Amino acid sequence: MRHLIRFGWAILALAVSAGGVMAESVARVGVSSRDLGALDPAFGIGNGDEFPMRQIYNTLVSAPDGTADIRLDHLQGELAESWEMSPDARNFTFHLRKGVQWHRGYGEVTADDVAFTLQRMRDPKTGTAYSSNFRQIESIDMPDRYTVVVHLSVPNPFFHAFALMPRFGGYIQCKKAVEELGDEERHNPVGSGAFAFESYQPKQKIVLRAFAGYWGGKPAIDRLEVLYLPETAARTLGFVKGDVDMIEGASVPGWLNSLKKQMPDLTLDFGRPGATVAMFLNMTRKPLDDLRVREAIAHAIDTNIWLTAYGDFMQPMYGVSPVGFYGALTKADLPADWPFVYDPDKSRKLLAEAGFPNGFQIDAFISEREEYKSNLLIIQEQLRKVGIQVNIRVVDHPSYHADIRRDLNSMIVYGSGQPPLTQAVLNAFYDSRAIVNKPTRNMNFSHYGDVAGNSDALMDQANQEVDDAKRLALLKRIQIDVLRQVPSIPLPSPANFWMHNARTLQIGYPVQAYMGTFTLAKASKP
Amino acid sequence: MIGYIVRRLLEVVPTILLVLTLVFLALRVLPGDPAIAALGEFATPDAVASFRQKLGLDQPLWMQYISFLSHALRGDFGQSMTNGTSINALLADSLPYTIELAFAALLFGLVIGLPLGCWTAVRRDGPVDTFGRLFALAGFSLPDFYLGVLLLLAFSLHFDWFPMLGGGEGFLDTLHHLVLPTVTLGLVMAAFIMRLTRSSLLDVLKRDYVRTARGKGVAEPQVIFKHALRNALIPVTTGMGIYLLTTLSGTITVELVFSRPGLGQLLIGGISARDYTMVQAGLVVFSFFVVVVNLLTDLLCAAIDPRITLR
Numbered sequence: 001m002r003h004l005i006r007f008g009w010a011i012l013a014l015a016v017s018a019g020g021v022m023a024e025s026v027a028r029v030g031v032s033s034r035d036l037g038a039l040d041p042a043f044g045i046g047n048g049d050e051f052p053m054r055q056i057y058n059t060l061v062s063a064p065d066g067t068a069d070i071r072l073d074h075l076q077g078e079l080a081e082s083w084e085m086s087p088d089a090r091n092f093t094f095h096l097r098k099g100v101q102w103h104r105g106y107g108e109v110t111a112d113d114v115a116f117t118l119q120r121m122r123d124p125k126t127g128t129a130y131s132s133n134f135r136q137i138e139s140i141d142m143p144d145r146y147t148v149v150v151h152l153s154v155p156n157p158f159f160h161a162f163a164l165m166p167r168f169g170g171y172i173q174c175k176k177a178v179e180e181l182g183d184e185e186r187h188n189p190v191g192s193g194a195f196a197f198e199s200y201q202p203k204q205k206i207v208l209r210a211f212a213g214y215w216g217g218k219p220a221i222d223r224l225e226v227l228y229l230p231e232t233a234a235r236t237l238g239f240v241k242g243d244v245d246m247i248e249g250a251s252v253p254g255w256l257n258s259l260k261k262q263m264p265d266l267t268l269d270f271g272r273p274g275a276t277v278a279m280f281l282n283m284t285r286k287p288l289d290d291l292r293v294r295e296a297i298a299h300a301i302d303t304n305i306w307l308t309a310y311g312d313f314m315q316p317m318y319g320v321s322p323v324g325f326y327g328a329l330t331k332a333d334l335p336a337d338w339p340f341v342y343d344p345d346k347s348r349k350l351l352a353e354a355g356f357p358n359g360f361q362i363d364a365f366i367s368e369r370e371e372y373k374s375n376l377l378i379i380q381e382q383l384r385k386v387g388i389q390v391n392i393r394v395v396d397h398p399s400y401h402a403d404i405r406r407d408l409n410s411m412i413v414y415g416s417g418q419p420p421l422t423q424a425v426l427n428a429f430y431d432s433r434a435i436v437n438k439p440t441r442n443m444n445f446s447h448y449g450d451v452a453g454n455s456d457a458l459m460d461q462a463n464q465e466v467d468d469a470k471r472l473a474l475l476k477r478i479q480i481d482v483l484r485q486v487p488s489i490p491l492p493s494p495a496n497f498w499m500h501n502a503r504t505l506q507i508g509y510p511v512q513a514y515m516g517t518f519t520l521a522k523a524s525k526p
Numbered sequence: 527m528i529g530y531i532v533r534r535l536l537e538v539v540p541t542i543l544l545v546l547t548l549v550f551l552a553l554r555v556l557p558g559d560p561a562i563a564a565l566g567e568f569a570t571p572d573a574v575a576s577f578r579q580k581l582g583l584d585q586p587l588w589m590q591y592i593s594f595l596s597h598a599l600r601g602d603f604g605q606s607m608t609n610g611t612s613i614n615a616l617l618a619d620s621l622p623y624t625i626e627l628a629f630a631a632l633l634f635g636l637v638i639g640l641p642l643g644c645w646t647a648v649r650r651d652g653p654v655d656t657f658g659r660l661f662a663l664a665g666f667s668l669p670d671f672y673l674g675v676l677l678l679l680a681f682s683l684h685f686d687w688f689p690m691l692g693g694g695e696g697f698l699d700t701l702h703h704l705v706l707p708t709v710t711l712g713l714v715m716a717a718f719i720m721r722l723t724r725s726s727l728l729d730v731l732k733r734d735y736v737r738t739a740r741g742k743g744v745a746e747p748q749v750i751f752k753h754a755l756r757n758a759l760i761p762v763t764t765g766m767g768i769y770l771l772t773t774l775s776g777t778i779t780v781e782l783v784f785s786r787p788g789l790g791q792l793l794i795g796g797i798s799a800r801d802y803t804m805v806q807a808g809l810v811v812f813s814f815f816v817v818v819v820n821l822l823t824d825l826l827c828a829a830i831d832p833r834i835t836l837r
Contacts, residue, residue: 034795037564037609045566127576129569186610202616203787203795204692227785229691230795233675234785238691241683398800399557442571 359387643723665717
């Protein structure tokens, strides 16, 4: 009998321990990157780095979960419990949450860590690509262990959107860990987020573990695996089969519709506003130096074609930035004589006036990547109808990016994720200090500012304007000024999108929008 | 024999040196910038300059070459330019996946191709031969990326018999993950071996000594397996060696389709990010395989055919 009881206890213990093992909740997320770049926020780029970083680290503040609302009074606190901006928009004060712990026993998050992170990001010696977001920091004060005051050299009411939020280098790092680990932190990070780093298998996955000491409460997902699945087919099949719970979408015509047929209960997590996409016309090259030619190109392009080809995740873009960006133009804002209205007859007439009654030929090169190439192919087909023949040369992606920054292309299709602010787009693409080959951001491909107009002074004014109504009016005026010169053709904006299988993963809040990616701190497995 | 092997191995040195030089130069000629690939679209010229300085890309080409060569000859391929991981560690992680796939495909090709080749030669123009020819046609005409996706759809997605992603962990899981990639890569190998065995065996079966053996009343299985097949295997072995090299390059596509973290993934990732150090190391390893497989093929031929002497 005693043996029988002991056997019974053994079976019970086994069942309990097996139950414990089985109860581990594992979520798998497939990203499209080939491998990890870095989990150090100074060096991480793309969703393959951004997604795990968003889980590992915290920012001071962020847009409310599932939104891209970046107005200061709408933000949600992460490491900061409260915050305020001085009336002149030159000082930002953050009061930190007390008792927030770093992973792996690195102690409490303090003002010292915040100041260290911001100074490190600002220091050109760090070599981060995001340093320009921190350049306006003049000094940082720490009145006490839990308070940080950031002083700016110029007023910037949206400083937080560039430097203190997810995606653009705003994650706060542990001073002690960075100093101790050095370069090793790239693959062995210490954060304060909902998930702590556990392991990295090159080309395969990163494993994160729920952080029991997380200030927002331990996540319901125990283990989070981020899988590197660069091939769209493999990522899609893995998702359909249920091997992964959530994947990064693919900007391929028809892909989304066919997946929806396979999985009618699919949940799409659209990230709107999405990427800023445009075809920049190099105005230093003939015949693109002629405004009539540029207007002819604008009138020849029907942007509705993109909406039909790609389905739900494309959105029209009326100004320089996608609808939903702060200060973006809407249809109602457009003047009557707007050049970006599809009118092939007017296009032919303008070409004739410019001395090209039979059209002309122009060479352009484009990246092999589908999201770039398909845009230029659609444009090529539409321009052909008005007599403009675009001779396309396809080059590999790194060559494309290197050569467009060397000013070698005539028509540059470019898509990028920007902070959801129209002034960020204007600064990056239309400021004369950002013209390619100038020592700034290198993304003004059209040469606007040196050619066909200059809005630098107005842009500076808009960046520093404290009054919201005045700032919005300025942004509207600048966009209309700039686009009247047709330095670029705004193309429909593709949403960032992830998709998850609601039967296997609940995000924990409605995802209506997000910047780049979102946290799974509140996610659970049904 | 030992002298021959040592001499052949010594010949590897100039070959590898040549490969190292060509790979180094070819990568520098390619357009594209590893700094922009690593730092992303927001990279400022300052950040790009700092990146170049840190990795020695601002040095003159000859200095970069000497540095690369001196490290490579010591077996140190440096760090990945894109993520700073040790290349040696990356190779150690990836190589087993590629080697096991290449050899599993070879084994699959031998197990299917050799008996089928013999059988179709012996039953020439019969139904078995017709089946064999159709099999070879299918094997040669189905591109491996297409076949891979078909197998994934059927046996992984529909029947759920095999895993879809990755290389597996632990012996049994690794084997389980290896089945579909092996069939994808091994099918064309089987078709090749089958065709080669068939034609070689048909040729040998017409020879006088085979006729004599049959005339002496030697049993047919003995005629085929003892007398004919041994001679027929010499061109098969040589051809197989050459084809194994094709199979090695085929692993790149198959690894992509099945998301296996092998050398192919490493190379493709390296090329797309202009990660010079990663591509250099990957290509050197591939070249080393080529030399070793050639050597093994020669040794195997000598072992099968006593008329071949190794000098």
